[in-house]
Amino acid sequence: MAPAGREFRLYRYSGLLCRHDLLVRVDRPAYPNADQGAEDAADDFADSAAEHLRGWWARRLLPRDCSREHRDRLLGTMDGEPPTEDTLDGPGLRRCRVWVARHGDSEWLVLGEATSEEEFWRAVAEDDGREPDRPAVAHDVYLLADEDGRGDLRDA
Numbered sequence: 232m233a234p235a236g237r238e239f240r241l242y243r244y245s246g247l248l249c250r251h252d253l254l255v256r257v258d259r260p261a262y263p264n265a266d267q268g269a270e271d272a273a274d275d276f277a278d279s280a281a282e283h284l285r286g287w288w289a290r291r292l293l294p295r296d297c298s299r300e301h302r303d304r305l306l307g308t309m310d311g312e313p314p315t316e317d318t319l320d321g322p323g324l325r326r327c328r329v330w331v332a333r334h335g336d337s338e339w340l341v342l343g344e345a346t347s348e349e350e351f352w353r354a355v356a357e358d359d360g361r362e363p364d365r366p367a368v369a370h371d372v373y374l375l376a377d378e379d380g381r382g383d384l385r386d387a
């Protein structure tokens with residue numbers, strides 16, 4: 232059985248003179264290991280949730296900050312929980328600063344909310360996973376998650 236999991240996807244919306252980073256947190260249901268169809272369906276659940284959330288953000292929240300045209304692209308994905316304190320576990324609909332490091336040229340990232348790059352690397356060192364490449368880069372992101380349908384748009 233592959234357990235239920237969590238993914239963070241980092242997107243960038245770029246205009247001529249601006250850029251806006253969006254971090255989407257989605258959950259992926261558990262599935263039986265030997266069942267490719269179920270694995271595809273679990274991945275598609277996470278894909279569909281991420282598309283739904285970022286579409287809403289681009290239609291409703293981004294235009295309040297910036298009315299320019301934007302091109303968007305996926306900067307990368309983190310599989311699982313951040314190495315830092317679990318501040319990214321709670322409600323989204325908010326801005327925060329995350330540190331982002333990459334595994335080589337792959338799409339796989341390690342990211343976490345930290346007050347400094349040093350704090351970020353301390354958390355990474357204490358984590359079990361394979362260390363990503365240095366340096367880490369700070370991104371000011373808007374965090375959005377599945378559960379934010381229970382949140383409050385006054386704070387958005």
Ligand SMILES: [Zn+2]
Binds near residue numbers: 245246249250298
């Ligand atoms: Zn813009």
